[in-house]
Amino acid sequence: MDEKQLEQATIRLQILVMELIEEGLSPLAVAGVVQAGATRMYRAILDDKEFEDLMVSVVDSSRELNNKTLH
Numbered sequence: 001m002d003e004k005q006l007e008q009a010t011i012r013l014q015i016l017v018m019e020l021i022e023e024g025l026s027p028l029a030v031a032g033v034v035q036a037g038a039t040r041m042y043r044a045i046l047d048d049k050e051f052e053d054l055m056v057s058v059v060d061s062s063r064e065l066n067n068k069t070l071h
Helices: 003-022 027-045 048-066
Strands: none
Touching (some): 027 048
16 A cells, blocks of 8 residues: 555545544544454454554553643
């Protein structure tokens, strides 16, 4: 996947997400569906150690965000 394809995939996914929210789905529910789908894909593609390392990295990153003010 090149940069242009990645950009197009990002745009298409964002459009779908916004459509679902505009149809009345909760933004948190949509985010949960996207997150769960990504996790399932990682689980299917990565070996056990890679998957575990990724999940630890995600949790660590979320903790770092909690300690910063974003605005």
